[in-house]
Amino acid sequence: MDRSEERLRDQGFTDDEISRVFESVPVATHNQRGIGTLYVGCPEGCGEPVEAERLLKIVEASMSSEIYELMKRSDEVEVVEKAHRRPRFVEDCVREMIRMGVEEFESFGPDAFLLARQENLETIHKHNVVAERYGLIERIKSELDSGAHVTRHVTMRDWLEGARQ
Numbered sequence: 723m724d725r726s727e728e729r730l731r732d733q734g735f736t737d738d739e740i741s742r743v744f745e746s747v748p749v750a751t752h753n754q755r756g757i758g759t760l761y762v763g764c765p766e767g768c769g770e771p772v773e774a775e776r777l778l779k780i781v782e783a784s785m786s787s788e789i790y791e792l793m794k795r796s797d798e799v800e801v802v803e804k805a806h807r808r809p810r811f812v813e814d815c816v817r818e819m820i821r822m823g824v825e826e827f828e829s830f831g832p833d834a835f836l837l838a839r840q841e842n843l844e845t846i847h848k849h850n851v852v853a854e855r856y857g858l859i860e861r862i863k864s865e866l867d868s869g870a871h872v873t874r875h876v877t878m879r880d881w882l883e884g885a886r887q
Contacts, residue, residue, distance in 0.1 A: 754842040754851075756785055756812070760819050761856075762827050763835030763881055776826060784818035784840075786810045812853035815840040820855050824863045832860030835881040 730740045758781035762772045782788050787805035790797075810818070819838035827834055837856035844850050855862075857875035865872045 754845060755789065756815060756840055756842045758782075758784060758815060758819065759837075759839040760823060761835070761837040761878070762823065762830070763837075763878070764830050765833040765835075768830050768834065770830060772827075780819055780822045780826060783822060784810070784815045784838075812840040812842050812851050816853040816855050820862060821866060824859055824866060828859060828863065830859065832858065834859045835876065835878065836862060837878055 727740055727744075730743065735743070760777045760781050762777070764770065764772060786808050787801055790801065793801070816838045819840070820836065823836045823838060827836065835856070836859050837854070839852070839854040841850050841852045855875075856878060857872070858881070861872055861876070864870075
């Protein structure tokens with residue numbers, strides 16, 4: 723974006739005009755496709771089902787834009803522009819999945835487990851980028867509410883083995 727701003731300034735655009743251009747036309751550096759994963763562990767005695775539609779809704783809402791299997795060429799520009807108007811890094815996607823997951827599944831109780839993972843498939847690098855966050859819903863909610871960072875998180879293995887520390 724800095725390079726685009728510099729070029730517009732060199733062409734005589736004012737700062738106000740440049741701001742208006744960027745509000746109207748998203749500036750893209752590159753596109754990535756992401757793979758989001760959300761696991762919810764319902765503790766014993768929890769009778770509420772975890773439906774795939776609920777998980778999918780959270781994962782899709784956490785990303786820059788939805789993706790589609792098939793679409794008309796004329797519709798592609800809308801999807802690309804939406805993604806570039808709402809850019810999200812893997813960390814942003816995971817934060818959103820965690821936040822929405824806590825809201826959606828808090829009723830499962832304090833010992834319910836939540837794991838959010840996002841992998842973005844890089845287009846200009848030789849590596850993919852991954853972020854992950856997991857733990858007990860009660861602890862994650864406390865961390866979200868207070869802003870304090872928790873240094874130890876219950877892993878999925880811990881949770882499955884019954885450790886709640």
